[in-house]
């Protein structure tokens with residue numbers, strides 16, 4: 001491997017890891033054991049895999065599993081390492097999770113008949129992307145090629161637009177600094193907030209709305225949807241809707257993000273049937289843990305992967321993110337990009 005190829009491979013690995021672990025770090029920062037929520041109904045009996053949410057989420061041993069894979073050659077991904085996800089899947093968890101097999105369906109049916117209109121494969125996936133050179137749009141998981149029109153989803157846009165999405169499924173910190181940075185730069189961001197956070201701090205939502213930011217549904221309790229029944233999923237979403245309406249007097253726009261980027265084809269359809277477009281991302285960072293170089297890290301992570309239609313995911317729970325936000329907004333604009341809202345993105349067909 002040439003040094004460059006090696007670096008590209010490492011980068012790809014890193015990105016994959018990020019994607020799988022990301023979603024919301026709520027846990028990382030709290031003393032509470034990861035997703036107590038993950039002690040999902042479905043798996044209960046069998047293996048209490050839930051242990052590490054993020055990690056457990058990495059239950060995507062997809063390589064083989066997925067059907068429509070052949071088309072994957074599609075995007076020219078010269079620089080990127082060819083085999084990103086496979087090895088990525090931290091084996092530890094892989095083992096922990098009865099991954100490989102299509103068990104998700106099994107476990108689900110075990111606990112509940114899950115009679116629903118949405119049909120489809122429940123093989124668990126964790127969102128990821130494969131970074132390329134700065135300025136180039138990353139490559140995306142092969143499973144996206146089998147997304148259908150009734151699985152409304154977006155993960156990257158086009159043109160000189162950047163979609164800043166801020167995940168507030170975890171701790172809410174440096175809120176004043178964040179709002180000031182956005183306002184000073186005239187930037188409207190897209191917020192994916194968990195209902196629990198809003199219940200604890202309704203003013204947070206009111207301030208975002210007052211400043212004109214876009215608010216989307218990030219579930220009520222931020223659980224890994226791959227561990228929930230259809231009924232539980234619907235409740236997570238409708239509970240958020242009811243709460244949003246109660247506080248703002250308005251209906252929340254039908255944009256959604258899967259906690260931890262953890263999804264499956266069935267759930268993608270289910271959420272879509274409820275009217276939602278699922279929003280994934282084309283830039284994410286290891287921002288659930290302290291950054292080695294402080295605010296330099298999120299700044300570099302974002303600027304080094306800036307590309308047309310970039311959907312950036314950053315967690316509000318990262319102090320470094322908040323400290324870097326003003327500089328990030330300024331630099332992105334300086335590069336000629338305009339900040340936009342995700343509701344202008346056309347779902348992939």
Ligand SMILES: [Zn+2]
Nearest residue numbers: 023024167169
């Ligand atoms: Zn989240």
